[in-house]
Amino acid sequence: MSGTNPSLSIPVVDFGPFSSGRREDAIAVGKALYEAFRDYGFAYVSNHTVPQHILDEAFAWNARFFALPQSVKEKAPHPPYGWWHRGYSGLGREKVVQMVYDKESIGELRKVPDFKESFEIGRDGPDTKTPNIWIPDEDLPGFREFFTRFFDIGYEMEVQMLRAIAIGMGLPDEFFLEYHQRKDNQIRLLHYPPVQESLLNDGKMERIASHTDFGTMTMLFQDSVGGLEVEDIHEKGKFNPAPYIPGTIVVNIGDFLQRWSNDHLRSTLHRVRAPPLDETPQGADGTQKMTRARYSIPYFVTADHEKVIDTLPGCFSESDPKKYEPINSGEYISRRLNATY
Numbered sequence: 217m218s219g220t221n222p223s224l225s226i227p228v229v230d231f232g233p234f235s236s237g238r239r240e241d242a243i244a245v246g247k248a249l250y251e252a253f254r255d256y257g258f259a260y261v262s263n264h265t266v267p268q269h270i271l272d273e274a275f276a277w278n279a280r281f282f283a284l285p286q287s288v289k290e291k292a293p294h295p296p297y298g299w300w301h302r303g304y305s306g307l308g309r310e311k312v313v314q315m316v317y318d319k320e321s322i323g324e325l326r327k328v329p330d331f332k333e334s335f336e337i338g339r340d341g342p343d344t345k346t347p348n349i350w351i352p353d354e355d356l357p358g359f360r361e362f363f364t365r366f367f368d369i370g371y372e373m374e375v376q377m378l379r380a381i382a383i384g385m386g387l388p389d390e391f392f393l394e395y396h397q398r399k400d401n402q403i404r405l406l407h408y409p410p411v412q413e414s415l416l417n418d419g420k421m422e423r424i425a426s427h428t429d430f431g432t433m434t435m436l437f438q439d440s441v442g443g444l445e446v447e448d449i450h451e452k453g454k455f456n457p458a459p460y461i462p463g464t465i466v467v468n469i470g471d472f473l474q475r476w477s478n479d480h481l482r483s484t485l486h487r488v489r490a491p492p493l494d495e496t497p498q499g500a501d502g503t504q505k506m507t508r509a510r511y512s513i514p515y516f517v518t519a520d521h522e523k524v525i526d527t528l529p530g531c532f533s534e535s536d537p538k539k540y541e542p543i544n545s546g547e548y549i550s551r552r553l554n555a556t557y
């Protein structure tokens with residue numbers, strides 16, 4: 217069911233049996249996921265519900281989008297407020313910060329830019345406070361249509377994962393679904409252009425600084441380039457590579473679910489640094505080593521913004537009292553997003 221590769225430590229969970237129709241299979245998958253999220257906060261999930269050809273298409277669109285002229289990408293600018301997290305952010309625009317809310321400290325941290333560009337997509341519809349910001353369709357016909365569809369394909373995966381986690385935690389199967397009806401989710405297209413490797417190693421530049429995610433969980437689709445690193449569960453400050461494993465997606469717990477679970481599930485620090493080097497050194501003088509470009513597509517699963525959550529049943533007792541007050545999902549997420557812009 218699940219196996220631990222000692223060099224990776226993040227468990228690989230085979231999701232296939234979850235849909236076998238047998239209750240014991242569903243329980244075994246749920247338990248394996250629960251244990252991975254309890255111990256590591258991360259799991260590689262294989263035999264998931266997103267077809268490979270859809271992922272290939274998603275990465276092809278991702279590359280096509282970022283290859284557009286800068287002036288076209290800037291037709292869909294990210295608004296100047298963190299809470300309206302939609303549209304395009306160019307290189308250095310966003311700085312992911314870890315739990316720092318005061319302006320002065322955020323300013324300090326921003327001096328080392330994140331060397332990435334991104335495009336954020338949420339649900340469409342009249343009842344969202346944060347409508348999507350698309351480039352005109354004629355600039356990349358099919359792009360909007362594809363990601364509108366991909367948003368729903370991701371939601372189907374989310375539904376399965378939320379059921380599995382609930383079963384693994386001994387909660388009613390649909391427990392989490394009741395809080396995840398409205399698809400208040402977000403897809404993020406990411407492109408990390410090639411960069412001189414020494415800048416990353418010297419800390420003059422970052423790809424994505426070490427952070428935890430905010431929401432319920434993140435389903436991360438990554439290309440084969442590498443660069444994702446996850447904090448060691450035994451050694452603070454030590455980061456281990458989480459390379460691409462063909463056919464899997466990386467799923468990790470966010471702060472919201474960690475809090476909801478009274479810290480029974482972990483939201484683990486991760487970052488993106490240099491992937492393995494290109495074999496051929498590049499650069500004007502032929503000596504500067506350039507990293508390869510990386511593309512990734514995290515799908516952030518978020519609870520319905522109007523929902524208030526209190527500690528999960530089964531995650532508190534007399535000897536393990538509730539650590540957190542009930543909180544409104546939307547407020548929690550906006551507060552975190554406002555710190556990144």
Ligand SMILES: O=C(O)CCC(=O)C(=O)O
Binds near residue numbers: 404406444
């Ligand atoms: O590019 C990646 O693989 C990581 C992205 C990430 O951690 C994030 O956007 O929160």
Ligand SMILES: [Fe+2]
Binds near residue numbers: 427428
């Ligand atoms: Fe992340």
